[in-house]
Amino acid sequence: MSSEVVVSKSKSNVIQLQDESELRETLEVKGQTAGNAAKVSPVVVIYFWADWAEQCKQVESVIDDLAKKYTKTQFFKVEAENFEDISEAYEISAVPTVILAQKAKIVGRVDGANISEIVKKVAEACAAANGIKSEPSSAVEPAEFQPDLNTRLKGLIERAPVMVFIKGTAAQPRCGFSKKIVGMLNEQNIKYGYFDILTDEQVRQGLKEYSDWPTYPQLYISGELVGGVDIVAEMIESGDLIGMVPAEAVAK
Amino acid sequence: MSMHSKPSPGPLEQLIRKNIADTFKPTVLLIENESYKHRHHAAMRDVDSTETHFRVTVVSEMFSGQSRIQRQRLIYSLLKAEMAMEGGIHALTLVTKTPEEYDIVPVVPKPDIS
Numbered sequence: 001m002s003s004e005v006v007v008s009k010s011k012s013n014v015i016q017l018q019d020e021s022e023l024r025e026t027l028e029v030k031g032q033t034a035g036n037a038a039k040v041s042p043v044v045v046i047y048f049w050a051d052w053a054e055q056c057k058q059v060e061s062v063i064d065d066l067a068k069k070y071t072k073t074q075f076f077k078v079e080a081e082n083f084e085d086i087s088e089a090y091e092i093s094a095v096p097t098v099i100l101a102q103k104a105k106i107v108g109r110v111d112g113a114n115i116s117e118i119v120k121k122v123a124e125a126c127a128a129a130n131g132i133k134s135e136p137s138s139a140v141e142p143a144e145f146q147p148d149l150n151t152r153l154k155g156l157i158e159r160a161p162v163m164v165f166i167k168g169t170a171a172q173p174r175c176g177f178s179k180k181i182v183g184m185l186n187e188q189n190i191k192y193g194y195f196d197i198l199t200d201e202q203v204r205q206g207l208k209e210y211s212d213w214p215t216y217p218q219l220y221i222s223g224e225l226v227g228g229v230d231i232v233a234e235m236i237e238s239g240d241l242i243g244m245v246p247a248e249a250v251a252k
Numbered sequence: 253m254s255m256h257s258k259p260s261p262g263p264l265e266q267l268i269r270k271n272i273a274d275t276f277k278p279t280v281l282l283i284e285n286e287s288y289k290h291r292h293h294a295a296m297r298d299v300d301s302t303e304t305h306f307r308v309t310v311v312s313e314m315f316s317g318q319s320r321i322q323r324q325r326l327i328y329s330l331l332k333a334e335m336a337m338e339g340g341i342h343a344l345t346l347v348t349k350t351p352e353e354y355d356i357v358p359v360v361p362k363p364d365i366s
């Protein structure tokens with residue numbers, strides 16, 4: 001629980017979400033007039049975190065810094081497990097995840113501790129409303145915040161107790177094997193996070209080397225590589241898989 | 253069901269067979285060319301090869317004491333070159349069992365990837 005001394009009387013633009021209604025009300029706020037006198041709804045930055053996901057600390061400090069810069073933008077920190085309805089609505093399957101929302105629309109999304117991407121997307125979406133000229137992202141991102149590839153991969157693997165790297169999304173897989181593995185996890189009532197390796201070439205190639213595994217999909221449980229679709233199928237058949245899945249990842 | 257007899261193994265399939273046979277001395281080695289199932293997939297559109305997807309079943313005593321990942325890693329590293337090359341293996345479905353395990357489940361269920 002944050003106990004910062006509130007210096008100014010106005011509400012802070014970055015808050016830890018306590019109640020769903022706060023988020024709902026903020027998203028429904030009528031927009032201010034932008035330069036061209038049209039009313040534009042403000043973009044709200046929603047950052048989903050969990051206390052067991054190590055990389056959230058890094059992302060949280062980036063969120064805090066961004067909030068200091070974009071003072072007219074509202075930032076929410078949402079502890080994903082305490083707000084299941086909101087997490088479901090935004091399809092949050094793993095943390096850290098940053099969502100940029102404009103009323104009912106999602107105008108931006110960053111999965112994982114991709115600091116430069118988070119900074120870039122917030123700048124693109126919020127610069128104008130804050131009266132800041134959009135700068136190229138390289139000017140804004142402090143070097144020490146960007147984790148090296150191995151750290152980033154480790155963070156991605158640990159984003160959820162059960163984490164699968166697939167081609168496409170869980171709702172729309174783009175390969176037969178990815179579709180099969182997602183289907184099996186769903187059938188077994190397992191809660192999992194996913195990462196679409198088609199969206200990130202660096203992760204796609206890097207993870208193969210990191211884990212010494214040449215193909216996708218890849219399933220990780222508690223940060224450890226379990227294997228691809230064949231192995232998962234075999235383990236379901238033998239009954240071995242469910243024993244590896246931590247209790248919090250089994251849907252009730 | 254096709255009326256034609258199975259096409260003879262292509263060069264890549266023969267290579268897979270030789271590599272696995274030499275290394276694992278398998279009691280059972282089944283190689284099924286499943287490339288036709290993926291021919292129309294987006295990723296295969298510009299690929300001319302008819303040897304892109306294989307389902308390989310290897311039964312060998314050498315897998316004894318090895319986890320599933322270890323077994324598959326052995327096969328992947330054996331076929332590293334064939335997977336890395338232009339027009340090489342695009343994907344493998346692997347079934348790796350010891351003779352004891354294979355006897356318990358003699359009919360290996362085929363996944364439906366459609």
